[in-house]
Amino acid sequence: MRATSCIRRLALAGAFCLGALALASCNNGNESPRGGSGIRQETPAPGVEPTATALPATPPLPAPEELALERVFGWYDPQRPTHLEEIPDGSGSVYVSEQDGRLVEIIGDPGAAEGVSRVVLNIEDRVTTRVLEEGFLGFAFHPGVSRNGRVFVYYSAASPRRSVISEFRLGDDGEFDPTSERIVLEVSQPFGNHNGGMLLFGPDGFLYISLGDGGGAGDRSGNGQNLATLLGSVLRIDVDAPGVPYAVPPDNPFTGMTAANGEPARGEIWAFGLRNPWRLAFDPATGELWAADVGQNDVEEVDLIVRGGNYGWNIMEGDDCYKPEFDCGDVAPPGLIGPVASYTHRLGCSVSGGYVYRGQRLPSLKGAYVFGDFCSGSVWALRRSADRGELNTGTRDSGTLNSVATGAGWEVFEIVPGDHQVPAFGQTLDGEVYVLTYSPGIFRFVEK
Ligand SMILES: [Ca+2]
Ligand SMILES: [Ca+2]
DSSP states (O other), X not given: OHHHHHHHHHHHHHHHOOOHHHHHHHHOXXXXXXXXXXXXXXXXXXXXXXXXXXXXXXXOOOOOOOEEEEEESTTOOOSSEEEEEEOTTTTOOEEEEETTTEEEEEESOTTSSXXXXXXXXXXXXXXXXXXXXXXXXXXXXXXXXXXXXXXXXXXXXXXXXXXXXXXXXXXXXXXXXXXXXXXXEEEEOSSSSOOOOOEEEOTTSOEEEEEOOOSSXXXXXXXXXXXXXXXXXXXXXXXXXXXXXXXXXXXXXXXXXXOTTSSBOXXXXXXXXXXXXXXXXXXXTXXXXXXXXXXXXXXXXXXXXXTTOBOOTTTEXXXXXXXXXXXXXXXXXXXXXXXXXXXXXXXXXXXXXXEEOOOSSOGGGTTOEEEEETTTOOEEEEEEOSSTXXXXXXXXXXXXXXXOEEOTTEEEEEEEOSOSOOOEEEEOTTSOEEEEETTTEEEEEEEO
């Protein structure tokens, strides 16, 4: 297994690896063969621009202490929660989507023993959950919700199987009217899995949507690399254009281009080559867009999404060759962007993307991207390393396969061991990060 991985990586390194770092890790039989990011490129492909400027270098932070999880909103037992966010209207209310089709408002101090929770939108009548990955998968409040009452939702529907992105309106009673639905976009889904499901508004005011490769296994239709389909992509659309369900922003990267198969490229696509980018997050401080892309059989990955970026699937799975299994660098288009961090299935089975911590309660976590694994429940903090250029696998089992590998210039720490199934995270407007679980319950981090 290790030898195979090294062969894969060496082949890739010959094609477009940054070089010595990856080769060195392969020469050491005790080291993670996936340590270092074989295809990572700091410079995106021509015509591809980062969406945001990184913060200036900051002094090194102490390693985050191992943290504990503390139950919050203890009066509320979420049923298969998929997303949490605060409504940006000054009320402080937090909302959680439940996979069967309910949006729940939670009112009260997170640490208090008692509070209020109530269903403010129920769309179980149009949501299908026949497959584990189907359901009410995401929502996003319009930045102007306090004026216009608009919330956007993403759910799975049947007959025909499809993903629906639509909009509901807030009524005077503080509930969203289920009859107010306005369809924004429907995407045909060949299979019930790999639906993506994230909705979020960027700092530019556009709506970003994550879509998986359509499902099945291995992306046999090649949707990930096909710019003529919306599948396997992050989309960016304008939901404020008058008279149309949505418009394509004029500065999207593939507008007017032709896909490799000769068909028109879809202008909605912001980035592609993704397998199942279940959760996305904008760093509220830098505007950088983070994605966690769920792997096939071997590798889970975390990516920084840039305009026009190709994240490799199904040529690459994380930083390994996938199709073909060997020498994939020979067939890969130039400029594939490798993960910032990745881990094998020894550590879990399905990455759940989180948020960049910008809260006040835990200074050592500031600026770290917090993410976890659905199966193992481990939660990690990933951040730019003070020692730029040094490979750092700073987990408990550093230097073995039982660690998260990072690209050069990044470091990662396990902050919470796996006690819960973690499908997703949430963030409130003050930058605090919440952990959604199947335990059930919502948690936040506390120092031990
Ligand atoms: Ca699907
Ligand atoms: Ca990838």
